[in-house]
Amino acid sequence: MDNRIRVLIVDDHEMVRMGLSAYLSTEDEIDVVGEASNGKEGVEMALALRPHVILMDLVMDEMNGIEATKLITESFSKMSWDSKIIILTSFIEEDKVMPALDAGAFSYLLKTSKAEDIVRAIKKAREGESTLEGKVGQVMLANSRKKTAKHETLTEREMEVLKEIGKGKTNKEIAETLFIGVKTVKTHVSNVLSKLELEDRTKVAVYANKHHLTDDM
Amino acid sequence: MDNRIRVLIVDDHEMVRMGLSAYLSTEDEIDVVGEASNGKEGVEMALALRPHVILMDLVMDEMNGIEATKLITESFSKMSWDSKIIILTSFIEEDKVMPALDAGAFSYLLKTSKAEDIVRAIKKAREGESTLEGKVGQVMLANSRKKTAKHETLTEREMEVLKEIGKGKTNKEIAETLFIGVKTVKTHVSNVLSKLELEDRTKVAVYANKHHLTDDM
């Protein structure tokens, strides 16, 4: 049995797979045993190939990286095998760091990482040491504080009002769409403002749009 | 003078650059003359190298692909030179297709494209034929109805005010960040409202966020 690190690449961007496998092939200790172009394929190949390390993209159609990670770790835990999964992603998707780690990811790297950093992360992963790159540490800290998104505390009605504000409606317009009085809308708005710790409806509108709480678009 | 196609790659993902340049180098007719890791660098290298074709990623820090595209086409139009810019992006960012084409992009490809498709698009671009992949055709149809975005008519200052409203700021806060009086802010806000045909700042905030005019995030 030779002790090269068996690596599986899961990414729907052909050029990313190409780049990675081209570079990793130049490394003596690394052996790219497979490439998958979506999460579903990734899970199948992981189970079949049992790689030591899996480089996993997050955003993919068919099945995303988080689901795939979850499936792989669950399956392997039942068969006493352990593939280290390294999440590879763009900086834009950093809000998915925590879910990914929860799903069983071992390391986290940004796609902007230099090739040698990726190699290092693969070797470290093989040795049982995880790598968390980028603002991940900060993000983890920030998220541990937040825990629950503030709008989770809103009542059903308050959430409806929030959504309407997110569409840019006035109290009068909201009153009409929800078939209630303007005074009532005002009450809900006040509650929303205090629960979200915001000062005015404009900030609420921004909040709603940032958190994609407008149900349209 | 040899007639190989001079290509510049602009992408902040090292592995994408690696993959592309590795593959394109195997093509006789193509010559990768440079790689840039962000929009700013991309603009500089474009001006310096005058490539025939530029492969441009959209999402980058420092300067995104749209701004870079705009700068490059503007600069080149003044010096009667013409680089064809091919936007390369993930399917998630398809809402940025139109802004990219408006900015002067020539073709549009998804990163999931096969390597040979990219080569084909490069050759076509050199011959003056653009390639629009994915749902782009449909998106263009849908958007062509819209005409010009209303916010194009805003002055520079009004646009700044618009952005601040998009962050949820009050007139007082905007006045402070822009170092002008509240009265002046009000004037700008009034102009923004009438130009965008909106009734209040909340709708402006929604508009700004929908059109990704907040420059943060």
Next chain:
DNA sequence: TTTGATCTCCGCCTTAAGGCGGAGACGGAA
């Protein structure tokens, strides 16, 4: 030079927004 666009600021006025406090109705949990 004249003109037009832009940015800056003023006063006056009306109204929507939002805080504060109170309250009745209803339904589920203790």
Next chain:
DNA sequence: TTCCGTCTCCGCCTTAAGGCGGAGATCAAA
């Protein structure tokens, strides 16, 4: 039953927002 959360609505009050009209300064184009 009592209690609590939620939804509904009221009045009173203060302030931010926004419309309307006017105006001076600057700068570039005609």
